[in-house]
Amino acid sequence: MYRATVKKIKSKHGKPSRAWRQTSRKTRGALVQRALGKVTLDDFFDDFDAVQVDPAKNDGLEDCEVVLTIGTRGYRGKTGKGHGHAEMDALVQFIEDVGDIDGCVTLLRRARNKTVTCEDKSVCRGCASVLGALGFKASSAETTKYGKFMGKTQWAPVPQIRALLKAYNPNIDLSNYGG
Numbered sequence: 001m002y003r004a005t006v007k008k009i010k011s012k013h014g015k016p017s018r019a020w021r022q023t024s025r026k027t028r029g030a031l032v033q034r035a036l037g038k039v040t041l042d043d044f045f046d047d048f049d050a051v052q053v054d055p056a057k058n059d060g061l062e063d064c065e066v067v068l069t070i071g072t073r074g075y076r077g078k079t080g081k082g083h084g085h086a087e088m089d090a091l092v093q094f095i096e097d098v099g100d101i102d103g104c105v106t107l108l109r110r111a112r113n114k115t116v117t118c119e120d121k122s123v124c125r126g127c128a129s130v131l132g133a134l135g136f137k138a139s140s141a142e143t144t145k146y147g148k149f150m151g152k153t154q155w156a157p158v159p160q161i162r163a164l165l166k167a168y169n170p171n172i173d174l175s176n177y178g179g
């Protein structure tokens with residue numbers, strides 16, 4: 001599959017294509033990934049159904065509380081618990097509550113209701129992309145999203161969330177976030 005795709009891309013550019021030869025390894029990788037149907041996490045920002053605002057609501061506010069509703073259960077997350085932003089902390093609460101990634105995937109696929117309530121501040125680009133990739137939407141117009149990363153530290157999903165994303169959608173390319 002991979003070889004066939006590379007061949008297809010090469011022939012599209014001419015053989016052996018100058019463009020291909022001059023393309024950096026990284027770009028070649030991206031071309032192949034896209035042809036294989038791989039998507040980057042950022043591609044899911046638009047999928048998170050929430051009103052996009054600019055500027056962000058309360059940018060710089062570290063403390064915030066978030067509730068993720070999955071089916072009939074609610075998971076409360078807070079900033080500063082070692083899992084990144086409050087949204088990601090809530091997601092880790094869910095993962096720990098269920099106990100295994102496959103169980104989480106099943107529950108997420110079955111849940112009719114997957115919403116995020118985050119009214120203190122806007123959901124940042126990274127968290128919105130994760131939530132969009134997992135099929136969440138804002139619970140109301142009070143929960144908004146912002147197209148940039150926020151906070152003092154660089155945004156990256158913790159290992160549990162990376163594992164969940166990969167199990168939920170194996171096509172998600174997380175290489176921009178450490179592999």
Ligand SMILES: [Zn+2]
Pocket residue numbers: 085086087123124125126127128150
């Ligand atoms: Zn965030």
